[in-house]
Amino acid sequence: MTSTERATRTVPPAPTRPGEQRAPTYRLPKTPPAAWSPAGCRRRTWVSRAVLLLLLALQSALSLRLSNTAFQDEALYLTAGHAELAHLLQGTPSAVDYAAYFSGSPHLYPVLAAAVDSRFGLSGARTLSLLFMLGTTGLLYSFTRRLFNERAGLAAAALFAVMQSTVVMGYFATHDAPALFLLALATWIIVRTDRAPATAVLVAVPVAVLAVGVKYAAGLYLPTLVGLALLTAWPHQGAKAIARALLLALGTAGLLALGMHGTDLLAGVRRTTTHRDHGSDGAGFLLWQSAQWGGLMFLTAVGGAISYVRRSRMGESPLTWRLRDPSRRTRMLLGSLLCTTALLAPAYQVHLGTMVSLFKHIGYGLLFAAPLAGVGLTRLVGAHFRHPHLGIALWAAALCLGIAQADGRFGSWPDSSRMIRTISSDVNGNGHYLSSTPEVPAYYLRERTAHWQWRSVFGMAYTDRNHIRHTGDAAYRAALRDGEFDLIVLDGFTNPQVDRVISRALKGNPRYRLLAHLPFGNPSHDRADSLLRSALFSEYGGRYRIWVKQ
Known part of the structure; x- marks a missing residue:
């Protein structure tokens, strides 16, 4: 200690009476109940966002590395979009009735994609799909974080970003990417408004209906959205959550009926989705293909659901112990709903007996199973990153499968x-x-x-x-x-x-x-x-x- 410090140091006064104790020179600070910041703090939020940006960069790289000339579906939607643009801008009549056999409205995505294609070509239209898929992954992280925590959200995004359906749809100029983005946005709205008044859920109605308009197969996931509206609000609002789910169901049904009134969309839905011709692909073959493309993530989600039902607490900090956890019944219903949703596309394609577009459709269900897959991955790693090698091995396996399957998919048609x-x-x-x-x-x-x-x-x-x-x-x-x-x-x-x-x-x-x-x-x-x-x-x-x- 220097002489200056000695001179400026405050010395406690000497005792004035015999036996009087001198005042302490310092006081011990109060010990906090936890040695780290609780969830939701500024530092934790920004670290999570930084990791998410790295995951989005990886997803972009995996999609942008794919290359081939236009697939016939891409060429069809872009050709239809150019015809619709010519009709809108110049009044040129279209000689082809695209609405009669399209699996989505020809007036929505094809027009947007054709406008981009006119300026930036096929690569521009494919990059548009990449933007939609990046937005989907970002929304997945956000509503998984809301349902569970940041770590589960990052794990869900990490798994979803490397799945072959995500990688392929991220550079595939079809209406699947925007439809999936709209489903993710509707899910985010529903989860985000779980504590708000029941009428707030109506904001998700036009988004969900627009998803169905972009691709009719998105209607298969509307019951899942209604179930989420009920289960996410039940721990906070109790029986009032039933009114919230009913509002979402009635609002969506009413807007769908209004959209189909006076148009030929209903005929298109019947011809391309509900009443389409059945194929000859066997159930065993379709289930095997589904297991190859999404089995690893589905099994991880099932493991996460079982773990979540057994133990609900998602945080390691003692500060989270006093938070109110959902009941075991609610957790069981939520896990069953999300895992079952992942089986809808394979089950429907088994019913149709065709594997047409199965490689894309399986990604719709995986979007809903991904939050529980994130839980499963974090539980596999364990508290305080006890077993990080297990999580790394699982994610690396998903990455290798996704890269190989995406490369095979983009090589499945000839260079024209x-x-x-x-x-x-x-x-x-x-x-x-x-x-x-x-x-x-x-x-x-x-x-x-x-x-x-x-x-x-x-x-x-x-x-x-x-x-x-x-x-x-x-x-x-x-x-x-x-x-x-x-x-x-x-x-x-x-x-x-x-x-x-x-x-x-x-x-x-x-x-x-x-x-x-x-x-x-x-x-x-x-x-x-x-x-x-x-x-x-x-x-x-x-x-x-x-x-x-x-």
């Missing part, structure tokens, strides 16, 4: 760039064309041709020159015999049976000549056990075959 360059000089606004995936050339060559000029290999009706009507395979044979099409593009795997019919009808046909064989490699398939497709690739070598009319 060479094909488009080859046929661009042979199409115009007057011809009729046949293609395995007509949406792709219709999108890339929209300045030269219109969508109605292209026919697909999935069903056809044709009236020949003798006024005889043909359907199915006979329609293709009759049309080729009459030289109906000016150009034909087959890829050998989109519809192998019809491709065989067309190839045989073209063999020796004097009206057509073979223009090109363009190899594109052997795309990966969801049904690797398909003997027919394997035989086709052995025969055709995985290439586009292009014929032109002589």
Whole structure:
């Protein structure tokens, strides 16, 4: 101690009477009940947000690394959007009734995506989907944090961000990304207003209805939203939560009925969702595919639900012990609701017998199971990060699966760039064309041709020159015999049976000549056990075959 410090130090006065005690030079501070800050403090909030930003950056990198030309669904929605934009801005009538077979309103997402595509191209439309998926992950963190805590929210976001459905939809120009974002936003509103008056939940009504309008399959998750409205408010409002759930249900039903009144949306819902044709994919195969794409996260969510039912306390700090926990029954109902929701898409596709879009639809249910998966991951790590290696191993497994499955998905269709360059000089606004995936050339060559000029290999009706009507395979044979099409593009795997019919009808046909064989490699398939497709690739070598009319 320096001489200056000694001079300035305050010395307690000496005792004035014998036996009098000198005053203490310092006092011990009061010991806090916890050695760390409670949940909700400023430092903890900003650290959580920083980690969330890192997770969003990782999600962006995983999606942006994917690359391929437009998939037929992407090309279809963008082509429809350009047609709707032309109708809105220039009054150009659309020759195709998209509302009759779209699984979402053609006036919503396709128009937005086409506007972006007009300025930034396909990569811009795909980046739009990435923004929606990043918003979905952010909302997932927020309402999981509200339901449980920051750690569970970060764990849920970390798992959801690397799932193959999330990664693929984040760079896939279809209406799934905005529909999922709207479902997440409706869920966030419901969870965020759990202590507010019952009428506050009505803010979620237009958001949920808009999600259904963007993609009709989102309606499958409306009962889950109503259940969340009840269960999240019950610990705070008791029986009043029933009125909250009823308000949400009646408001959503009323707005949906109003939206369908006087429009053809109901016909579109029936044709593409509720009354669509059943496929031939077996239940075992569909369940196996679902387990591959979402089984790890689902099992983690089930484990989290069981752990949450057994022990509700989510915080390690003693400051949280006096908080009121939901009852065991409420916890059990919440866990059952969220885990069961993850099974809705696989169950419905088993009912339909088709795996079409299953790789995307499974992500809808995982959004609702993710909060419990976050709980499961945090409970696996343990209090005070007792077993971090277990959590790291689980997340690393999810990451590896997500990367491999996303790469396989984006490699499941051929690169069409060479094909488009080859046929661009042979199409115009007057011809009729046949293609395995007509949406792709219709999108890339929209300045030269219109969508109605292209026919697909999935069903056809044709009236020949003798006024005889043909359907199915006979329609293709009759049309080729009459030289109906000016150009034909087959890829050998989109519809192998019809491709065989067309190839045989073209063999020796004097009206057509073979223009090109363009190899594109052997795309990966969801049904690797398909003997027919394997035989086709052995025969055709995985290439586009292009014929032109002589």
